[in-house]
Amino acid sequence: xxxxxxxxxxSATMLRRNLxxxxxxxxxxxxxxxxxxxxxxLFVYVFGGQLGTGLGGHGAGGRGAYLTYxxxxxxxxxxxxxxxxxxxxxxxxxTGGIIDRFRTMAISRGAVxxxxxxxxxxxxxxxxxxxxxxxxxxxxxxxxxxxEWLAAAGMxxxxxFALIWLSAALxxxxxxxxxxxxxxxxxxxxxxxxxxxxxxxxxxxxLRQFAxxxxxxxxxxxxxxxxTGGPIGTQAIAANAWSVGIALASYLWAxxxxxxxxxxxxx
Amino acid sequence: MTINTSAPAIxxxxxxxxxxxxxxxxxxxxxxxxxxxxxxxxxNGAGKTTMVRILSTLxxxxxxxxxxxxHDVSGDPRAVRALxxxxxxxxxxxxxxxxEENLRLMADLRHLGRQAGRRRIAELLERFDxxxxxxxxxxxxxxxxxxRLDLAMTLVGDPAVIFLDEPTTGLDPRSRRTMWxxxxxxxxxxxxxxxxxxxxxxxDQLADRVAVLDHGRIVAEGTPAELKRRIxxxxxxxxxxxxDALHAAAAMIPGATPDDQLTLQVPGDGSVxxxxxxxxxxxxxxxxxxxxxxxxxxxxxxxFAVTGHATTEPATRQEEKVLQP
Numbered sequence: 241x242x243x244x245x246x247x248x249x250x251s252a253t254m255l256r257r258n259l260x261x262x263x264x265x266x267x268x269x270x271x272x273x274x275x276x277x278x279x280x281x282l283f284v285y286v287f288g289g290q291l292g293t294g295l296g297g298h299g300a301g302g303r304g305a306y307l308t309y310x311x312x313x314x315x316x317x318x319x320x321x322x323x324x325x326x327x328x329x330x331x332x333x334x335t336g337g338i339i340d341r342f343r344t345m346a347i348s349r350g351a352v353x354x355x356x357x358x359x360x361x362x363x364x365x366x367x368x369x370x371x372x373x374x375x376x377x378x379x380x381x382x383x384x385x386x387x388e389w390l391a392a393a394g395m396x397x398x399x400x401f402a403l404i405w406l407s408a409a410l411x412x413x414x415x416x417x418x419x420x421x422x423x424x425x426x427x428x429x430x431x432x433x434x435x436x437x438x439x440x441x442x443x444x445x446x447l448r449q450f451a452x453x454x455x456x457x458x459x460x461x462x463x464x465x466x467x468t469g470g471p472i473g474t475q476a477i478a479a480n481a482w483s484v485g486i487a488l489a490s491y492l493w494a495x496x497x498x499x500x501x502x503x504x505x506x507x
Numbered sequence: 508m509t510i511n512t513s514a515p516a517i518x519x520x521x522x523x524x525x526x527x528x529x530x531x532x533x534x535x536x537x538x539x540x541x542x543x544x545x546x547x548x549x550x551n552g553a554g555k556t557t558m559v560r561i562l563s564t565l566x567x568x569x570x571x572x573x574x575x576x577x578h579d580v581s582g583d584p585r586a587v588r589a590l591x592x593x594x595x596x597x598x599x600x601x602x603x604x605x606x607e608e609n610l611r612l613m614a615d616l617r618h619l620g621r622q623a624g625r626r627r628i629a630e631l632l633e634r635f636d637x638x639x640x641x642x643x644x645x646x647x648x649x650x651x652x653x654x655r656l657d658l659a660m661t662l663v664g665d666p667a668v669i670f671l672d673e674p675t676t677g678l679d680p681r682s683r684r685t686m687w688x689x690x691x692x693x694x695x696x697x698x699x700x701x702x703x704x705x706x707x708x709x710x711d712q713l714a715d716r717v718a719v720l721d722h723g724r725i726v727a728e729g730t731p732a733e734l735k736r737r738i739x740x741x742x743x744x745x746x747x748x749x750x751d752a753l754h755a756a757a758a759m760i761p762g763a764t765p766d767d768q769l770t771l772q773v774p775g776d777g778s779v780x781x782x783x784x785x786x787x788x789x790x791x792x793x794x795x796x797x798x799x800x801x802x803x804x805x806x807x808x809x810x811f812a813v814t815g816h817a818t819t820e821p822a823t824r825q826e827e828k829v830l831q832p
Contacts, residue, residue: 253615257601257604257612260604260608261603264603264604336602337595337598340593341661343565344563344592345588
């Protein structure tokens with residue numbers, strides 16, 4: 241086998257290992273899915289009636305209109321929430337004994353991280369499908385064509401890929417599993433400071449500028465535009481640029497941390 | 508990626524390693540002949556684990572020339588990794604998988620292929636008496652079973668050099684004997700074993716050669732028999748009710764050294780003749796002994812013999828090489 245074939249085979253082995261973990265212990269996956277579903281119910285049934293009337297341009301107003309507005313935001317918060325799992329599973333591996341075994345074997349570099357990231361990506365897509373299903377059951381009726389659905393899924397997957405690498409790096413940087421489960425929490429806060437739940441135009445100056453420029457807004461607007469119509473414009477460019485940028489920077493950071501950890505561990 | 512037959516399985520020259528200010532290895536030299544068991548003996552904190560981590564490519568030494576199977580550890584770690592197997596002090600198993608899945612994981616990472624992998628896994632499960640528990644999650648495994656699985660995982664790729672870091676620490680006596688038996692069988696297959704231990708009897712039972720590591724230096728090396736010749740054959744401990752009695756006895760018995768205010772260490776092998784002589788002498792001078800105990804040599808005695816200090820004491824710079832009374 242060539243070295244590329246080995247890299248592929250080792251990464252596939254590590255991916256199988258992570259998927260087995262997820263299937264055997266589904267509680268983490270369910271927790272990651274539960275969080276956005278609770279938010280969906282909360283925002284639609286508790287706040288939705290009031291928030292819907294303030295939407296203006298988005299249809300007739302009310303709860304139904306707010307459901308249409310908020311689902312893309314909920315899908316984004318699903319991505320952020322699912323990414324938390326990566327930090328936990330990476331940190332669990334790094335603080336356990338098995339990582340030392342992997343490091344004394346002739347395994348291609350990066351296979352451990354690739355296995356985690358691809359495993360988390362598949363997990364996120366499964367959770368996204370579940371949340372979309374719940375949204376449809378609640379009456380979410382997007383007007384997207386098959387192509388638009390595909391584009392929205394692609395956008396969500398790319399953004400998920402970026403946040404998962406970031407979460408993997410945070411998991412590597414953490415000294416313990418407890419720390420690793422806390423540091424990526426800010427990812428679930430950022431959607432609230434974006435156009436996910438309310439239009440940024442309603443926010444005070446300062447916060448509004450922050451909300452308009454942070455990555456969650458262009459990603460939300462792109463997915464919203466694709467699923468429920470409405471302007472996308474330059475948002476798609478910003479969304480893709482942010483995703484690729486975060487993915488690349490986090491990847492480099494994660495690989496650096498992984499290699500440095502190898503050198504620094506004592507006893 | 509083969510063993511260069513003219514070279515020793517492991518050779519290390521002037522290995523140094525510090526963590527910050529703390530010097531862990533201070534110029535270690537050792538050579539392990541192919542197909543033998545080598546034991547690195549030392550107390551906790553002596554640097555045994557650090558040495559294993561360096562030899563197994565986990566961490567880099569600050570200085571020194573280290574070859575495993577003829578390959579340079581820092582220059583060609585991949586070639587070294589293809590040859591070695593490591594079972595560390597802390598179990599390196601995947602707790603979320605079953606025993607069989609753990610072995611399957613190793614077979615896949617060693618690129619054994621489906622057929623060969625399955626055969627090897629079945630063989631190892633059988634050999635390590637894990638067939639019955641193969642499909643059970645690791646949470647149901649006992650300490651001994653975990654350790655056996657850990658070693659089985661190491662063996663999946665048929666390593667030529669195996670590192671075992673304290674393979675029996677924390678095991679009950681029966682599991683310990685099983686582990687010894689497994690290690691002995693391994694070496695008959697031609698592999699080289701480098702093990703660390705805190706137990707003199709373990710080194711004695713298993714090793715062809717033993718090196719004693721103390722504060723990052725090798726303070727003695729040889730066959731177990733050579734090493735034991737340097738140790739006094741044990742001692743008798745006498746406990747007294749009052750310090751006066753101890754002083755009187757200490758003045759009378761040659762080679763006796765006070766342990767503390769009330770206990771005296773008398774060199775001797777604990778044979779009936781020597782004990783009778785000792786008790787008669789004490790009786791003649793009517794010194795009252797409260798309690799008597801006989802100690803066979805242990806790691807402490809080795810240390811006392813080769814370094815002049817006990818395992819727990821900090822190193823003194825002027826080490827008297829042999830303090831044989």
